[in-house]
Amino acid sequence: MSDQQGLFEFADLPEWEQAAAEDLQVAEVVFNLPLEKPYTYSIPDEFRELLKAGMRVKAPLGRGNRTVVGYCVNVRQAESAIRKLKPIHEVLDSEPLLNDVMLKLTHWIGERYLCGWGQVLDSVIPAGVRRKSGTRLVQSFELSSKADQLIEAGKLPKKQQTVVDVLREFTEPVAATRLCELAECGPGPITALRKKGIVTALRIRSEVSGEMLEDAVQTEDLILNSQQQQTLDKILSAVRSGEHSTMLLHGVTGSGKTEVYIRSIREIVSYGRQAIVLVPEISLTPQTIRRFRCRFKSVAVLHSHMTDSERHWQWQQIAQGQIEVVVGARSAVFAPTPNLGLIVIDEEHEPTFKQDSTPRYHAREVARYRCMQERVPLLLGSATPTLESWLRATRRQDTLLSMPDRVAELPLPPVVVVDTRNDPRIGKGSSLGRALFTSIGRALNEKGQVILFLNLRGYSPTVWCRSCGTGVKCPDCDITLTWHRDRAEAVCHSCDYSIPAPEKCPTCESAAVRYFGTGTQKLEAEVAAAFPAARVLRMDSDSMRKPGSHDEALEKFRHGEVEILLGTQMIAKGLDFPNVTLVGVIDADSMLNQPDMRASERTFQLIAQVAGRTGRSSRGGRVLVQTTNADAPSIKYASKHDFMGFAYHELQQRKETGAPPFSTVTRVIFRGMSEPQVCETAREVANKLRTVAKDLDPEARILGAAPAPITRLRGYYRFHLQIAAPSHERVKLLWQRVEGKLKLPDSVEMAVDVDPINSR
DNA sequence: AGCACGCCGACT
DNA sequence: GTCGGCGTGCTC
Numbered sequence: 001m002s003d004q005q006g007l008f009e010f011a012d013l014p015e016w017e018q019a020a021a022e023d024l025q026v027a028e029v030v031f032n033l034p035l036e037k038p039y040t041y042s043i044p045d046e047f048r049e050l051l052k053a054g055m056r057v058k059a060p061l062g063r064g065n066r067t068v069v070g071y072c073v074n075v076r077q078a079e080s081a082i083r084k085l086k087p088i089h090e091v092l093d094s095e096p097l098l099n100d101v102m103l104k105l106t107h108w109i110g111e112r113y114l115c116g117w118g119q120v121l122d123s124v125i126p127a128g129v130r131r132k133s134g135t136r137l138v139q140s141f142e143l144s145s146k147a148d149q150l151i152e153a154g155k156l157p158k159k160q161q162t163v164v165d166v167l168r169e170f171t172e173p174v175a176a177t178r179l180c181e182l183a184e185c186g187p188g189p190i191t192a193l194r195k196k197g198i199v200t201a202l203r204i205r206s207e208v209s210g211e212m213l214e215d216a217v218q219t220e221d222l223i224l225n226s227q228q229q230q231t232l233d234k235i236l237s238a239v240r241s242g243e244h245s246t247m248l249l250h251g252v253t254g255s256g257k258t259e260v261y262i263r264s265i266r267e268i269v270s271y272g273r274q275a276i277v278l279v280p281e282i283s284l285t286p287q288t289i290r291r292f293r294c295r296f297k298s299v300a301v302l303h304s305h306m307t308d309s310e311r312h313w314q315w316q317q318i319a320q321g322q323i324e325v326v327v328g329a330r331s332a333v334f335a336p337t338p339n340l341g342l343i344v345i346d347e348e349h350e351p352t353f354k355q356d357s358t359p360r361y362h363a364r365e366v367a368r369y370r371c372m373q374e375r376v377p378l379l380l381g382s383a384t385p386t387l388e389s390w391l392r393a394t395r396r397q398d399t400l401l402s403m404p405d406r407v408a409e410l411p412l413p414p415v416v417v418v419d420t421r422n423d424p425r426i427g428k429g430s431s432l433g434r435a436l437f438t439s440i441g442r443a444l445n446e447k448g449q450v451i452l453f454l455n456l457r458g459y460s461p462t463v464w465c466r467s468c469g470t471g472v473k474c475p476d477c478d479i480t481l482t483w484h485r486d487r488a489e490a491v492c493h494s495c496d497y498s499i500p501a502p503e504k505c506p507t508c509e510s511a512a513v514r515y516f517g518t519g520t521q522k523l524e525a526e527v528a529a530a531f532p533a534a535r536v537l538r539m540d541s542d543s544m545r546k547p548g549s550h551d552e553a554l555e556k557f558r559h560g561e562v563e564i565l566l567g568t569q570m571i572a573k574g575l576d577f578p579n580v581t582l583v584g585v586i587d588a589d590s591m592l593n594q595p596d597m598r599a600s601e602r603t604f605q606l607i608a609q610v611a612g613r614t615g616r617s618s619r620g621g622r623v624l625v626q627t628t629n630a631d632a633p634s635i636k637y638a639s640k641h642d643f644m645g646f647a648y649h650e651l652q653q654r655k656e657t658g659a660p661p662f663s664t665v666t667r668v669i670f671r672g673m674s675e676p677q678v679c680e681t682a683r684e685v686a687n688k689l690r691t692v693a694k695d696l697d698p699e700a701r702i703l704g705a706a707p708a709p710i711t712r713l714r715g716y717y718r719f720h721l722q723i724a725a726p727s728h729e730r731v732k733l734l735w736q737r738v739e740g741k742l743k744l745p746d747s748v749e750m751a752v753d754v755d756p757i758n759s760r
Numbered sequence: 761a762g763c764a765c766g767c768c769g770a771c772t
Numbered sequence: 773g774t775c776g777g778c779g780t781g782c783t784c
Contacts, residue, residue, distance in 0.1 A: 037784090059784085060784095062782075064763055066762075
């Protein structure tokens with residue numbers, strides 16, 4: 001406010017203008033531009049009744065007064081001390097695109113994730129909704145207010161009279177084509193009537209498409225076991241309390257979490273409220289959708305492969321309260337439910353809930369804030385919760401609900417850790433060690449199916465010793481060093497520490513190895529050669545590019561048309577295959593040794609999730625994990641199915657190093673075509689941050705700048721730095737102090753990632 | 761992000 | 773003398 005007065009002194013205004021300002025309505029508008037605050041505009045009389053917060057407007061901006069589209073975020077009485085304001089040019093929406101809760105939520109996202117409110121709004125409102133896809137402006141007519149007296153005055157020709165008669169039967173405007181049809185005439189008589197002033201023309205927005213939801217056959221609720229029933233009772237008491245609470249449902253794979261979600265949702269639907277269920281994009285399969293569709297009458301699905309008009313239509317349906325349950329990926333957290341009753345996030349630990357472009361929000365945190373505002377519960381479910389969620393639960397900030405047993409009392413499959421350090425087959429360059437090789441053979445003989453899991457795509461080569469099994473770590477950052485072949489150096493991607501590539505392992509003195517693992521394609525060839533009788537199917541993002549191929553492949557496997565399924569991440573989750581008797585993790589090390597703070601957590605999650613893929617029938621099943629580091633806690637605890645043991649150990653570790661969730665990390669990424677320029681810019685920003693932090697917040701630590709773990713990406717050189725601080729608030733204060741003063745070269749782009757989920 | 765304003769070099 | 777190079781900073 002004070003800066004505004006500084007520019008245009010209140011005293012400069014003539015007195016009559018001050019008086020006029022007293023009851024002036026003004027609009028606060030945000031743009032998708034790097035502006036810090038909303039700008040204030042006057043509202044011309046013609047828009048006074050029309051304009052509401054949540055609508056988009058066109059407004060003049062800058063000295064040239066170019067017209068820019070922005071979002072009206074508030075309409076209020078102007079304060080008495082007001083300077084001359086520019087007027088809103090145009091109002092683009094007839095109804096708000098967002099209500100007050102959503103406006104507040106998007107504002108919070110901007111603050112929390114360090115980006116502009118306008119940027120958040122632009123990304124949160126689907127393009128199809130903004131463009132009103134699936135609707136068209138239709139030329140329509142209605143009788144004018146003076147119609148009666150004009151008709152009195154003179155008799156009308158026959159055709160024109162018919163048109164008037166037709167219009168008298170409607171209270172609403174009639175579309176031109178429809179009117180011609182009903183009056184059995186051409187456009188002539190209508191034009192004539194318009195000239196006489198008897199009918200008025202207007203353009204009405206009308207829906208073009210509007211496919212109805214197919215009705216799935218409704219099925220009965222399942223009978224819950226006592227563990228599920230107890231959990232449900234706790235959730236229901238939270239639902240009935242009418243207050244917000246976050247509940248973490250820790251349930252092993254196969255414990256029947258989905259049924260508990262459904263029954264919780266049933267309760268809130270019975271109050272006439274709506275639920276939002278967030279699932280990882282990859283789980284948004286026809287099976288998942290069917291599970292909800294056959295239990296609720298109206299289920300909307302929001303996924304990334306929808307057309308603009310489909311999405312717009314769904315959005316409308318949701319906003320009108322026609323929908324009981326919204327199932328969708330990350331962005332469904334913004335579904336405009338008029339009376340929200342519950343948000344469920346399944347597989348809460350999945351990294352896909354973090355958006356990897358601006359605004360880089362985490363759907364869990366957005367959901368938490370939204371649920372707090374709407375005073376409804378948030379239910380997080382996972383067999384392997386994030387340590388962030390787990391810590392909150394153990395501190396009683398959130399409520400912990402546990403379902404430690406599988407339904408039907410199936411035991412979790414035994415997990416065998418295979419130490420491959422001295423394996424003869426691996427020594428000869430094979431990916432399948434002796435134990436795994438023989439186990440596959442046996443499983444196939446017994447007519448079982450096999451899943452082989454390999455995790456490699458997009459991972460960096462790490463410096464790691466094959467004989468003692470430890471990664472070579474940075475002395476300051478506790479993350480594994482990355483091998484740079486061209487420079488013959490081992491580099492830390494957190495702090496830029498580097499050493500010449502070691503000839504020998506610093507721990508056991510044997511020859512250190514730079515490590516490049518096997519890819520899925522190479523593994524496929526090897527498996528096919530080793531088991532020529534088996535049918536092998538490879539699933540990775542390369543072979544599953546076209547839509548639907550994913551489901552198709554899984555169906556093939558389910559029907560037993562394939563014996564061995566091998567692939568990356570995407571086969572680790574979701575579906576049960578009763579006939580799978582063996583799961584092999586080819587190389588747990590490639591994940592464990594990633595230069596990432598969460599490498600250990602990821603490894604645990606991965607093994608736990610793949611273990612959940614087997615042992616789902618009486619045939620039992622086992623899991624084999626190949627590693628050279630059998631003592632790593634993530635592997636040890638995962639083999640015992642001991643999440644709590646792992647969490648306790650890992651949290652201890654994080655506490656010692658001051659890593660999240662005991663601190664917050666914000667990452668700033670720089671990219672550009674010129675390596676020295678990017679590097680220099682990143683260093684400058686890091687130094688500026690350090691200088692400001694010195695007296696503003698001595699507890700904040702600046703790490704780097706350093707090359708990003710993926711140093712080159714699509715021709716860009718990438719560097720990053722990290723800000724570690726005790727709270728988000730303090731990172732914000734520090735960043736805002738520095739950000740304004742930065743002048744980046746045009747050729748270097750910068751992105752800010754609060755709570756990064758990976759540091760690639 | 762765009763766009764106006766500014767303050768220095770090569771032109772009719 | 774002027775036209776225009778693009779660096780700087782502001783936009784209710």
